Amino acid sequence: MTVPALELRGIVKRFGPVQALRGADFTLRAGEVHALLGENGAGKSTLMHVAYGLLRPDAGTIVVRGRTVMPRSPRDARRLGIGMVHQHFTSVPALTVAENIALTAGWGLSPRALRERVLALTSRVGLPLDPDARADTLPVAAKQRLEIVKALAADATILLLDEPTAVLAPSEADEVIRVIRGFATEGGSAVLITHKLDEALRAADRVTALRAGRVTLTGVAAEQTPESLARAMIGSDPPSRRGPARRAVTEQPVLVRCEMLDLSREDGRGIAIRGASLAIGAGEIVGVAAVEGNGQRELLRAVGGLVRPLRGRLDVSGPVAFIPEDRTSEGLIGELALTDNVVLGLGRTAPWVHSALIDWNAARQRTAAIIREFGIRTPGPDTPAGVLSGGNQQKVVIARALELLPRVIVAENPTRGLDVLAAADVWDRLAAAAVAGAAVLVHATDLDELLDRVDRTLVVAQGIVTPAPDGAGKTEVGAMMLGARGSLPA
Amino acid sequence: MKGSGLLTGAAALGIGLIVLAAGLWAAGFDAPAALAALWRGAFGSWYAFTSGTLVRSVPLIIIGLGIAVAFRANALNIGAEGQFYAGAIAATWAGLHLGGVPSVIAIPAVWLAAAAAGTMWIALPVWLRVRFGVLEVISTLLLNFVAESLVSWMVQGPLQEAKRIYPQSDPIAETARLPLVPGTRLHLGLLVGLGLALALWFVFRRTVWGFELLATGTGPRAASVSGRIRVGRVIAFALLWSGAFAGLAGGIEVGGVSYALFQNLSPGYGFTAIAVALLARLRPLAIVATGILFGALESGAGAMQRDAGIPAVAVFVVEGVIILVLLLVEATVRRARTTVALPDPPPEAA
Numbered sequence: 001m002t003v004p005a006l007e008l009r010g011i012v013k014r015f016g017p018v019q020a021l022r023g024a025d026f027t028l029r030a031g032e033v034h035a036l037l038g039e040n041g042a043g044k045s046t047l048m049h050v051a052y053g054l055l056r057p058d059a060g061t062i063v064v065r066g067r068t069v070m071p072r073s074p075r076d077a078r079r080l081g082i083g084m085v086h087q088h089f090t091s092v093p094a095l096t097v098a099e100n101i102a103l104t105a106g107w108g109l110s111p112r113a114l115r116e117r118v119l120a121l122t123s124r125v126g127l128p129l130d131p132d133a134r135a136d137t138l139p140v141a142a143k144q145r146l147e148i149v150k151a152l153a154a155d156a157t158i159l160l161l162d163e164p165t166a167v168l169a170p171s172e173a174d175e176v177i178r179v180i181r182g183f184a185t186e187g188g189s190a191v192l193i194t195h196k197l198d199e200a201l202r203a204a205d206r207v208t209a210l211r212a213g214r215v216t217l218t219g220v221a222a223e224q225t226p227e228s229l230a231r232a233m234i235g236s237d238p239p240s241r242r243g244p245a246r247r248a249v250t251e252q253p254v255l256v257r258c259e260m261l262d263l264s265r266e267d268g269r270g271i272a273i274r275g276a277s278l279a280i281g282a283g284e285i286v287g288v289a290a291v292e293g294n295g296q297r298e299l300l301r302a303v304g305g306l307v308r309p310l311r312g313r314l315d316v317s318g319p320v321a322f323i324p325e326d327r328t329s330e331g332l333i334g335e336l337a338l339t340d341n342v343v344l345g346l347g348r349t350a351p352w353v354h355s356a357l358i359d360w361n362a363a364r365q366r367t368a369a370i371i372r373e374f375g376i377r378t379p380g381p382d383t384p385a386g387v388l389s390g391g392n393q394q395k396v397v398i399a400r401a402l403e404l405l406p407r408v409i410v411a412e413n414p415t416r417g418l419d420v421l422a423a424a425d426v427w428d429r430l431a432a433a434a435v436a437g438a439a440v441l442v443h444a445t446d447l448d449e450l451l452d453r454v455d456r457t458l459v460v461a462q463g464i465v466t467p468a469p470d471g472a473g474k475t476e477v478g479a480m481m482l483g484a485r486g487s488l489p490a
Numbered sequence: 491m492k493g494s495g496l497l498t499g500a501a502a503l504g505i506g507l508i509v510l511a512a513g514l515w516a517a518g519f520d521a522p523a524a525l526a527a528l529w530r531g532a533f534g535s536w537y538a539f540t541s542g543t544l545v546r547s548v549p550l551i552i553i554g555l556g557i558a559v560a561f562r563a564n565a566l567n568i569g570a571e572g573q574f575y576a577g578a579i580a581a582t583w584a585g586l587h588l589g590g591v592p593s594v595i596a597i598p599a600v601w602l603a604a605a606a607a608g609t610m611w612i613a614l615p616v617w618l619r620v621r622f623g624v625l626e627v628i629s630t631l632l633l634n635f636v637a638e639s640l641v642s643w644m645v646q647g648p649l650q651e652a653k654r655i656y657p658q659s660d661p662i663a664e665t666a667r668l669p670l671v672p673g674t675r676l677h678l679g680l681l682v683g684l685g686l687a688l689a690l691w692f693v694f695r696r697t698v699w700g701f702e703l704l705a706t707g708t709g710p711r712a713a714s715v716s717g718r719i720r721v722g723r724v725i726a727f728a729l730l731w732s733g734a735f736a737g738l739a740g741g742i743e744v745g746g747v748s749y750a751l752f753q754n755l756s757p758g759y760g761f762t763a764i765a766v767a768l769l770a771r772l773r774p775l776a777i778v779a780t781g782i783l784f785g786a787l788e789s790g791a792g793a794m795q796r797d798a799g800i801p802a803v804a805v806f807v808v809e810g811v812i813i814l815v816l817l818l819v820e821a822t823v824r825r826a827r828t829t830v831a832l833p834d835p836p837p838e839a840a
Contacts, residue, residue, distance in 0.1 A: 305717055306715060306717065320717075322715065322717065324715050329709070329711050329712065330711050330712055330715040331712060331715070332709075332712060333705060333708050333709030333712045333713070334709070335708045335709070336704070336705070336708055336709070340701070340704075340705070343701060344701075344705050344709075344712065344713065344716050344718060344719075345716055345718070346718070347716070347717075347718030347719075348698055348718070353698060356697055356698045356699065357696050357697055357698070358696060358697065358698060358701060360696075
């Protein structure tokens with residue numbers, strides 16, 4: 001057998017009291033695509049950041065093509081032929097595609113030569129990009145392509161990709177997978193971090209699963225099933241994807257109704273949603289499927305009462321609970337205690353407010369009760385929200401929203417960054433609220449998850465809202481997300 | 491936590507004094523004599539404490555409380571000096587026209603005029619901030635210079651004394667002046683400062699408005715998305731109140747200390763009060779303490795200049811070092827905290 005491209009042996013990494021990696025072993029063979037699976041916080045990104053020189057391990061060895069090394073920085077790693085595609089976009093917004101590529105690859109070329117080289121590269125790897133477009137004007141899928149092209153431009157032979165398909169529509173994700181496979185066919189080696197099990201099975205030659213900083217499974221992808229992978233990741237059988245059965249949807253009375261609704265884009269440049277009409281009844285969970293930046297954010301924020309419509313009619317029965325996507329900046333105030341955050345969410349109508357005075361004892365007791373009811377892991381109601389883990393923060397956000405006894409719940413990506421069990425819990429809570437008579441409008445980037453849990457789906461593509469046909473599957477909805485009009489005439 | 495804060499404060503003061511002494515010694519001054527003069531001027535006698543330290547602490551406390559209101563909402567009012575002068579001008583004008591009016595009416599009338607003038611002086615920056623997003627740090631700061639020029643014009647023009655010789659106003663009516671503690675120059679303004687501190691302590695601690703200030707200051711996005719707080723309004727009101735406090739301080743300075751308007755009425759109270767408020771971490775009762783501390787330094791600096799021939803500005807070294815040390819301690823504590831503020835350990839570690 002040939003020398004492995006990359007070997008990580010016994011990697012240990014701790015952050016303060018948290019042990020992120022507890023002696024993880026990982027081998028990337030030459031010419032293979034290797035899927036790295038794990039729940040959030042399992043240590044996937046940490047392990048790859050160690051290989052890329054972003055983090056120094058507390059113990060362990062790194063071997064690149066048979067040579068023991070210790071990259072101290074991404075620059076060291078790039079010199080060893082390692083490239084990384086990060087989970088977050090790392091391009092300079094004000095520079096063009098070509099300039100961003102030149103910046104990463106260290107090309108000092110004239111604009112024309114640069115342009116040609118970029119065009120040659122993008123057509124060779126099969127990821128079309130306009131070299132003159134400014135990075136901040138690119139659609140999400142193109143931004144993701146740019147990240148991959150940047151890594152390839154630096155002549156990497158080992159590519160570490162951190163959830164490169166997380167924000168993409170199914171067919172766009174397929175394109176990325178195809179490029180990664182092509183890279184491997186030409187002799188490159190790739191690590192694909194993902195939490196999508198079917199993607200791992202489809203794209204990878206071998207898989208490794210991490211749980212709580214330890215490797216729980218390594219093997220040939222073809223010998224695995226989604227169930228075996230889930231067990232390795234979670235440590236137990238996965239929760240039912242559909243959740244508990246709900247009683248029949250009532251759809252009466254209608255709690256959200258909009259007609260010929262036009263909405264401005266959030267940045268004020270133009271129209272985000274054009275002529276949207278929809279109605280949501282009590283007890284319904286309606287999903288919104290869309291690729292980022294197509295207007296779904298504005299639609300949800302309008303229904304949630306955060307922005308006023310430009311034109312058209314929008315009637316929403318109160319109280320409305322809005323669950324923002326970004327829980328750390330829009331959901332919670334990290335510096336403030338959990339009690340304060342609960343007080344923030346309920347405002348002046350809360351039971352602990354008496355003629356503009358706040359009864360902090362009552363608020364603290366209610367917060368303590370919420371912590372018990374939702375099983376939030378925290379020392380207590382006086383703990384700053386910022387020190388909680390993502391899953392527990394999201395529980396606080398959801399609990400606070402439900403505390404309003406809302407008739408309408410609007411949720412933006414409520415399971416973002418949560419592990420399978422925490423995500424299932426969030427969906428169960430929303431379902432319970434619907435059973436209690438609330439109308440729920442929810443967007444999620446993970447299409448599998450969304451389609452499993454909603455009663456019906458609306459697709460938002462380029463500002464047009466179209467209902468997906470009953471029983472439409474992932475492929476059909478995915479095609480509609482990219483602009484195909486579905487069952488209705490355009 | 492409270493005890494450790496006090497300890498850090500005392501340590502910072504100590505380090506500040508040591509740095510001052512070292513600087514004076516290096517510059518060839520008699521450092522022990524200077525520090526002795528500083529002490530005498532601040533706490534050396536009942537008269538020094540009341541008429542020096544406490545009198546100077548009154549404007550620092552009142553302005554500092556207003557700064558705390560604004561800074562709590564993360565609205566940075568750097569223009570207290572100008573608002574103080576606006577209040578002083580209005581108070582002088584009112585005081586000159588209140589001859590024969592009994593004190594129970596005249597004194598509140600002067601306060602009201604001063605607070606209103608301070609509010610009006612910050613109204614333009616508030617409007618610019620809310621309407622156009624102009625940073626209040628810059629607009630309030632720039633209006634300080636305008637206010638100083640306005641005072642300069644007033645005392646040579648409309649409000650100049652009757653003989654038209656000196657650049658100052660006539661003294662205000664006797665009935666508009668604040669009563670003094672017998673045998674000292676300490677005036678009623680100290681009670682106003684203490685009363686406002688107590689009131690603000692209650693507002694911050696118990697009221698919805700106090701919480702809205704805090705939420706706006708610490709998480710403006712979250713406050714706004716919650717749909718419960720109109721962030722722009724909260725910031726506007728915080729700034730307007732902040733201006734009212736500074737204006738009132740100007741009125742109390744005229745009514746209790748100077749009895750007349752002149753240039754350089756304030757030795758930079760509006761700026762020192764920012765340090766007073768920050769040092770107290772914007773806590774109203776602590777502002778009383780830090781206000782008295784800085785009042786003592788200002789008063790002691792005067793004595794140091796008189797008795798030891800050392801420029802009073804040398805005391806800025808102490809003030810500066812105190813602030814630096816406390817910022818350093820805070821940054822260190824924060825860093826220590828954030829390293830722990832990571833995700834929960836995975837289930838197996840628990």
